[in-house]
Amino acid sequence: MPTRLTPRVRRSVLTLVTGAATALLLSVTSATAAPLDAPAESRAGAGTLTTPVDVWMKDFDADTGLQPHGNPTIWMSPDIKVCNTAVDCPWPGHSPIVGARNYIHVSLRNPGPYGTGAMEQGQIHVYWSDPGAGTAWDTDWNEIGWMTVPVYSGTTKVVIPWDNVPGPGHFCLLARWVSPNDPMTFEGPETSVNTQYNNNIAWRNVDTVEVEAGGSATVMPYTMGNPLDRANRNSLVFTEVGAPLRAAGGRLVANLGPTLYQRWVEGGKVGKAVRDLGRYQIEITDPATARLDNLTLQAKEKLKFSLNFTAATVTKEPMAVRVTQFGPDSTGAQYTDRGGVHYNVKVGAPRR
Incomplete structure (x- = not known):
């Protein structure tokens, strides 16, 4: 059985980060971000906080961030979608255009049920895999990109470019929030279990x-x-x-x-x-x-x-x-x- 951490205490407020803030996020790409093999604290760019923080993403529409949750829907996150441009597009998003630049749009929410709404700086990583089930972490996943992001109280919308999308253009998508002050409860070999037990992880398998x-x-x-x-x-x-x-x-x-x-x-x-x-x-x-x-x-x-x-x-x-x-x-x-x-x-x- 995976080791579980003690639950934290949280509340919920929602706002929207747009305009100049979104442009700033777009300017940070995997080419300029800190290296992945750096220590977690330096990669996230934040020190240890005394205030509990909880940045999270939804697994399903009615998700409240509890981990684990009992809802069987773990792979239809409304907080991840592909758009053909950097401009936000309606749910469920677009089918990616093979060989072109597309954009992964991710919504990061703060606070979840284990935090206070304090600002936390961490990294959002996005990945693709073949469409289907039973995916292993992390051998079945290919990283698209990542960026360091400050997440304030509310909803922060992050846009990550996806260049040279491989054919035939059908994928599963995974997003992981990595932060020294808001760690995973655990990560084992199964994407399905990791997603259910960590509100830092969201999985989206929706195709047209x-x-x-x-x-x-x-x-x-x-x-x-x-x-x-x-x-x-x-x-x-x-x-x-x-x-x-x-x-x-x-x-x-x-x-x-x-x-x-x-x-x-x-x-x-x-x-x-x-x-x-x-x-x-x-x-x-x-x-x-x-x-x-x-x-x-x-x-x-x-x-x-x-x-x-x-x-x-x-x-x-x-x-x-x-x-x-x-x-x-x-x-x-x-x-x-x-x-x-x-x-x-x-x-x-x-x-x-």
Whole structure:
């Protein structure tokens, strides 16, 4: 079990840092920030405070900063998004443009439930990984950039440039607030556990699926992972948010590939609302209730597969499919959310 620190005492006030303050934050990039191998105190640029501080980010809309929280939604943070420009954009943000400069927008809140609202200076780090679940800290994450930030009482909005975004342009994003006066409770090998137990960490796995009505399938990547040092069995659970995919005459097929498909066969082909189409393809006949069970992952293993979305008719109704990996974790929980991806599905008119 991870070691936990004694809770601190906090209150909540919200303001907005914009204009000149945001421009100042934009001027600090990974190229000019202090080196990562410097001592934590010098990297954060702040000394020890006698007043409790708690800078935090939301894991979900109703999050209050308690750590750990019991909400299973740990990978849809409203405080992280990608915008194609440095100007703030509406939630859920933009799909990143491959090969171009994009911007990660992060909201830092002060105070959370364990602080007093005193100013704290620390670092905000942002990372990307392949879309999916079961990501290991820190081997599965690639750093985008970081900057030293003073966070006053309220909400400080930070913008970090992201250059040369790699293809195909689908990612999970992670933000970590690092501060000597507001430390992590712990960090273990699992991103899911770290996020739930540290309000300094926020995780965002939200992607947009643009489907052409009557056209070919839109293929989206997904990676299952096991960050632990022992093999274990996992499940993939499908749910829908908003209008069902069938409202657009939609169809969802998972191409598991030879390895993951063989694991499913070896596990007895256990599932619900799925149909084996052959050639490693599994149709998700009801994305609101479907699941694939008994999927064994070896220690530290990652397996990639694809999700193929098609639709027959244009619809403007909000539709989303969530694909969540469940399995054991290092805290002893035998069936817990190990992460997932929320796919916003948009069906457009046929291209001429």
